[in-house]
Amino acid sequence: MRFKNLLAWDMRFQARYGFYLLYGFLTIFYMAVLFALPASVKSAVAAMLIFSDPAAMGLFFMGAIVLLEKSQRVTSFIAITPTKAFEYVCSKVLSLNAIALVVAAVLSVASGTKSIALALIGTFLAGAVFTLFGVIVATKTSSLNQFLLLTIPVEIFGFVPAILQLFGLTGAYGSIYPANACMEMVSGSGISLPGLLLTLILIGFLTYTACRCVEKMWQEQGGVKI
Amino acid sequence: MRAVRISFFHMLRFVRKDMMLLAAGILPFLIGIIMRLGIPYIEKLLMSAIGVASVLKPYYSLFDIFYAAITPVMLCFIAAMVMLEEHDDHIDRYLFVTELGRSGYFISRIAIPAVASFVVTMVVLPIFCISSLSAFEVFSLALGGTLQAIIISMLVVALSSNKLEGMALTKLSSLLMLGAVVPYVMPRPYGYLLAFMPSFWTGLQITEKQPLFFPAAVAVSGVWILILKRKLEVKIR
Numbered sequence: 349m350r351f352k353n354l355l356a357w358d359m360r361f362q363a364r365y366g367f368y369l370l371y372g373f374l375t376i377f378y379m380a381v382l383f384a385l386p387a388s389v390k391s392a393v394a395a396m397l398i399f400s401d402p403a404a405m406g407l408f409f410m411g412a413i414v415l416l417e418k419s420q421r422v423t424s425f426i427a428i429t430p431t432k433a434f435e436y437v438c439s440k441v442l443s444l445n446a447i448a449l450v451v452a453a454v455l456s457v458a459s460g461t462k463s464i465a466l467a468l469i470g471t472f473l474a475g476a477v478f479t480l481f482g483v484i485v486a487t488k489t490s491s492l493n494q495f496l497l498l499t500i501p502v503e504i505f506g507f508v509p510a511i512l513q514l515f516g517l518t519g520a521y522g523s524i525y526p527a528n529a530c531m532e533m534v535s536g537s538g539i540s541l542p543g544l545l546l547t548l549i550l551i552g553f554l555t556y557t558a559c560r561c562v563e564k565m566w567q568e569q570g571g572v573k574i
Numbered sequence: 575m576r577a578v579r580i581s582f583f584h585m586l587r588f589v590r591k592d593m594m595l596l597a598a599g600i601l602p603f604l605i606g607i608i609m610r611l612g613i614p615y616i617e618k619l620l621m622s623a624i625g626v627a628s629v630l631k632p633y634y635s636l637f638d639i640f641y642a643a644i645t646p647v648m649l650c651f652i653a654a655m656v657m658l659e660e661h662d663d664h665i666d667r668y669l670f671v672t673e674l675g676r677s678g679y680f681i682s683r684i685a686i687p688a689v690a691s692f693v694v695t696m697v698v699l700p701i702f703c704i705s706s707l708s709a710f711e712v713f714s715l716a717l718g719g720t721l722q723a724i725i726i727s728m729l730v731v732a733l734s735s736n737k738l739e740g741m742a743l744t745k746l747s748s749l750l751m752l753g754a755v756v757p758y759v760m761p762r763p764y765g766y767l768l769a770f771m772p773s774f775w776t777g778l779q780i781t782e783k784q785p786l787f788f789p790a791a792v793a794v795s796g797v798w799i800l801i802l803k804r805k806l807e808v809k810i811r
Contacts, residue, residue: 365738370746377749384759412741419662419737492655492737493594500597517619 351435358443367409367447371402375451379458387460392514394459395467395535399510402448402455403471403534406479407502410440411495414486414565427566433559437483445475452534461536470533473547477526478506480554487561526550577674581682585656594652602645602694606702609641613704632758635705635780639754642699642715643773646691646723647751651744653687654727658740661731666810676810684727692720711780714788718776721795722750725772728802732809757781770794 362368378397382390417423426436452471456464481502489495510531512518522528529543589595613630620629630637660666670676695716700707707715729747734740753771757778768774775791778784 366742370742412738416738494592
């Protein structure tokens with residue numbers, strides 16, 4: 349019940365600040381782009397769009413979400429409720445992934461992706477990885493510029509190999525790398541079991557780290573340890 | 575003027591603390607190097623993989639347009655993020671009642687970073703461009719990119735009430751840069767549907783090799799800036 353409330357509150361928060369409107373508009377825009385492209389490149393472009401935008405939205409927005417919560421003292425209030433860090437982190441991951449999955453489904457259908465189910469699994473896994481990285485970085489930063497700067501390495505190590513993988517430029521073992529494994533699924537072209545396993549291990553590790561970071565943030569509200 | 579100068583240096587100190595100043599200094603060169611070396615390399619790989627004479631080469635000038643747009647947007651974006659922080663922390667309204675005033679505040683946060691970014695773009699674009707650009711084209715791309723950066727900063731600040739809305743608007747307003755793609759991919763009469771985007775005219779100027787499209791880009795940017803200036807005035811009244 350507590351988790352359900354937290355999730356509903358996060359979704360309301362995202363709706364109030366225009367996330368649904370923004371992604372509604374972006375989906376229409378991306379669909380227009382896909383319809384204008386020749387059929388031969390449609391699914392590759394759709395995979396690139398899904399991976400770099402809805403799947404990675406947590407990495408882009410988490411800094412603003414957490415910093416706004418901090419400035420509105422929301423995190424201080426959550427800190428004194430029975431809410432657990434794991435619930436807080438899961439709520440962020442699931443609420444942002446809900447938007448990512450809807451956008452990914454629409455774009456996959458529009459581009460004629462081979463397997464929509466696979467594309468959605470890939471989007472969910474990539475979304476979880478990027479959002480968890482976003483939570484970890486956001487809890488450590490005090491300004492938006494600092495957050496954006498610290499997410500650049502994550503973006504480089506997340507996007508560049510994945511795009512190279514999409515164009516078949518990473519070699520035989522490329523799909524072991526978690527970002528590449530997710531991109532392979534997002535494009536609907538296949539699934540690499542070692543890659544999937546490594547992605548799940550990465551998600552587990554990031555969830556643990558994100559929970560520790562959130563607990564630490566809650567304990568240091570207003571510059572003093574609670 | 576003294577207050578504007580102090581306010582600008584205050585912002586620089588603020589972003590220096592976040593290491594963003596260092597990043598803003600390095601990133602235009604880093605992106606330039608990656609573009610200059612990376613795009614021709616990827617072109618070679620694609621040519622051998624697909625087996626055609628050219629894949630990206632016809633779009634080299636488009637990469638230059640994006641580079642000329644991204645450099646000022648990045649620098650003005652940093653200033654816009656500072657403005658959003660100051661708005662959320664209620665610092666801006668205190669600054670408005672000082673000697674700096676509202677106009678001084680916006681000069682120090684939008685106009686001066688824009689001038690600086692224009693100068694930086696004029697320096698880095700001829701070094702890292704991958705198509706052959708004339709001196710006038712370098713100037714027009716740098717100015718067009720700077721005006722676009724001003725529009726994006728003003729959009730973010732005028733239409734958002736906190737940093738989260740600001741980030742959402744940043745994402746949305748950065749689509750303005752994509753107008754440059756239209757002349758490369760869309761047949762002409764339909765392309766004019768996106769004539770409200772300044773970058774569309776920049777793209778047209780480069781694809782058609784026609785300098786007369788540059789005043790159109792400046793005029794469209796001017797209309798955007800005027801409308802957003804009014805919005806901003808209403809917001810801070």
